[in-house]
Amino acid sequence: xxxxxxxxxxxxxxxxxxxxxxxxxxxxxxxxxxxxxxxxxxxxxxxxxxxxxxxxxxxxxxxxxxxxxxxxxxxxxxxxxxxxxxxxxxxxxxxxxxxxxxxxxxxxxxxxxxxxxxxxxxxxxxxxxxxxxxxxxxxxxxxxxxxxxxxxxxxxxxxxxxxxxxxxxxxxxxxxxxxxxxxxxxxxxxxxxxxxxxxxxxxxxxxxxxxxxxxxxxxxxxxxxxxxxxxxxxxxxxxxxxxxxxxxxxxxxxxxxxxxxxxxxxxxxxxxxxxxxxxxxxxxxxxxxxxxxxxxxxxxxxxxxxxxxxxxxxxxxxxxxxxxxxxxxxxxxxxxxxxxxxxxxxxxxxxxxxxxxxxxxxxxxxxxxxxxxxxxxxxxxxxxxxxxxxxxxxxxx
Amino acid sequence: xxxxxxxxxxxxxxxxxxxxxxxxxxxxxxxxxxxxxxxxxxxxxxxxxxxxxxxxxxxxxxxxxxxxxxxxxxxxxxxxxxxxxxxxxxxxxxxxxxxxxxxxxxxxxxxxxxxxxxxxxxxxxxxxxxxxxxxxxxxxxxxxxxxxxxxxxxxxxxxxxxxxxxxxxxxxxxxxxxxxxxxxxxxxxxxxxxxxxxxxxxxxxxxxxxxxx
Numbered sequence: 001x002x003x004x005x006x007x008x009x010x011x012x013x014x015x016x017x018x019x020x021x022x023x024x025x026x027x028x029x030x031x032x033x034x035x036x037x038x039x040x041x042x043x044x045x046x047x048x049x050x051x052x053x054x055x056x057x058x059x060x061x062x063x064x065x066x067x068x069x070x071x072x073x074x075x076x077x078x079x080x081x082x083x084x085x086x087x088x089x090x091x092x093x094x095x096x097x098x099x100x101x102x103x104x105x106x107x108x109x110x111x112x113x114x115x116x117x118x119x120x121x122x123x124x125x126x127x128x129x130x131x132x133x134x135x136x137x138x139x140x141x142x143x144x145x146x147x148x149x150x151x152x153x154x155x156x157x158x159x160x161x162x163x164x165x166x167x168x169x170x171x172x173x174x175x176x177x178x179x180x181x182x183x184x185x186x187x188x189x190x191x192x193x194x195x196x197x198x199x200x201x202x203x204x205x206x207x208x209x210x211x212x213x214x215x216x217x218x219x220x221x222x223x224x225x226x227x228x229x230x231x232x233x234x235x236x237x238x239x240x241x242x243x244x245x246x247x248x249x250x251x252x253x254x255x256x257x258x259x260x261x262x263x264x265x266x267x268x269x270x271x272x273x274x275x276x277x278x279x280x281x282x283x284x285x286x287x288x289x290x291x292x293x294x295x296x297x298x299x300x301x302x303x304x305x306x307x308x309x310x311x312x313x314x315x316x317x318x319x320x321x322x323x324x325x326x327x328x329x330x331x332x333x334x335x336x337x338x339x340x341x342x343x344x345x346x347x348x349x350x351x352x353x354x355x356x357x358x359x360x361x362x363x364x365x366x367x368x369x370x371x372x373x374x375x376x377x378x379x380x381x382x383x384x385x386x387x388x389x390x391x392x393x394x395x396x397x
Numbered sequence: 398x399x400x401x402x403x404x405x406x407x408x409x410x411x412x413x414x415x416x417x418x419x420x421x422x423x424x425x426x427x428x429x430x431x432x433x434x435x436x437x438x439x440x441x442x443x444x445x446x447x448x449x450x451x452x453x454x455x456x457x458x459x460x461x462x463x464x465x466x467x468x469x470x471x472x473x474x475x476x477x478x479x480x481x482x483x484x485x486x487x488x489x490x491x492x493x494x495x496x497x498x499x500x501x502x503x504x505x506x507x508x509x510x511x512x513x514x515x516x517x518x519x520x521x522x523x524x525x526x527x528x529x530x531x532x533x534x535x536x537x538x539x540x541x542x543x544x545x546x547x548x549x550x551x552x553x554x555x556x557x558x559x560x561x562x563x564x565x566x567x568x569x570x571x572x573x574x575x576x577x578x579x580x581x582x583x584x585x586x587x588x589x590x591x592x593x594x595x596x597x598x599x600x601x602x603x604x605x606x607x608x609x610x
Contacts, residue, residue, distance in 0.1 A: 154591045183479040186582060190483070210601065212594040253591055259477065271588045273399070276459015278588055 008106055008114030014360035019309060020117065022319035023146055024099045027119045030142035031097035036121045039096040041078030044069050049077055059103045059114065071103035079122045084294035094124040117305035127297035129236055132266045132284060137244035139270060139280055139301050147317050152249040155268045156256035157234055163227030164205045168195035180257050185209050212253040219254055237266065262288045272311045279307050324391060325350045329368035340369045347388040401442045401596050404461035406449035410581050413486040414465050421603035453478055453584065462589035463597055468579035469558050473519045479590050481601045482583040485608045489560040491522055491576035496547045497569050503553045516546035517556040526576045544568040
């Protein structure tokens, strides 16, 4: 067992860690520029507090008090608790951002990690459509800042399919909803048929489930009133997204039904080609906070950082270096070496003395100390000042 | 445009799957050239030949965009995929079976001992079914010839997949309950379905029309 780790956990080695930190800085900067302030929830919650994740998918353990605890399975639970405890009386909107590891129990041998970073925002207390447009635009902006190319935003509304399902008798309704969330469109339609839905309604439902376009005229025919209201909402969203700077690759996808049960309105996911899992998912969840005693409207999204990182690396992305790292070959006199290193660092240059085992993918330059004021750099003797100019010039380039 | 990658189940469903794809307008000649190739590119599609129980895994991870696989395999797998079309072939049933004439005795035993032993190749389907019924069972997972288990005293009941029911009869087993009727399904990766909607929806419609013929 020497050196082994529990399944689904791993060491993030320096090169990847640097890349993840670069992603974190970019995302948190983007979130901050839209007025989202950071929230850092604790790693451990009471197990019964988790409402958004199936209890079998939380990593649980007993503490010495005999309480059943869970490693944080998502951040939404913490946000809900904080809102209920500290912002219950607030009228204004609350905008929270996070970048933090979350923990999920995964069946063995599925190639899945049990700990991974998630970044996201929650916008609490604004039921308007403008809030939906805001978070979608923020997500598009944040991913673009990371340099992610070829994204498509898929936007749906859980009310569309729900409008059809609501017409079914009680007995069939829950089963049809469950089937739709599980992605079983065959089962959804079969249950609707068994529940006595008319042939024209079924045809409309099947058309809707296959519909993906920026145009929503097609799926209107034969749809129930409440489904039409969901389509009206999406129609009204389009100009807001355009005004907020979301261009091009978004489409209305009425077959997009998230697996999580708590969404109540507009839902969305961001995908890239050649990655079988979405980069980010989100949507409106107006009923959820009421379970914690704070009945506030809410929308938000979560970005699966491993998927984002994978897509960025596949696209040839590299973490931007703050400045090159100068590896300094030492002088015989240690005091001289240390003085030169200190002078270089004072000028803002990253310096390490002696050979290093791990460069973590940084831009590495080499120099040798000749004396207090001179170095051998790029094959020639240079003054300390010339080396500083060469290296800091690199940075501004 | 990148080729659409379609994972196909080798084995019992294969002949019907080939016919369905041919009817949907695909060149399927390359599928029966007798070679041992597992990835076959033809036109703008790429067929991946896989063991049936692996098809949902391929599709869930996006290694294939769509796949054709039995509902029985989907029920036993917990892969997160979209089920788009019921292709209506490969019909079989998940059933609970017991030695003919011994159902009363085993129910007596259940009342006495509080638990039944059920042999199966499909532990997930079995567990879910009996949990739904509120019946306490112990699952004995076997790799094959499940119908043997009651005869040699390994289990009281079995959960198995049957098409004609002949094997059950020959082993003097009777169906107690039907769990589900299963047919072949067109499944899709969630991201592929979003990004490649036109091609996948058009494939779904063609296969739907063929299945309803």
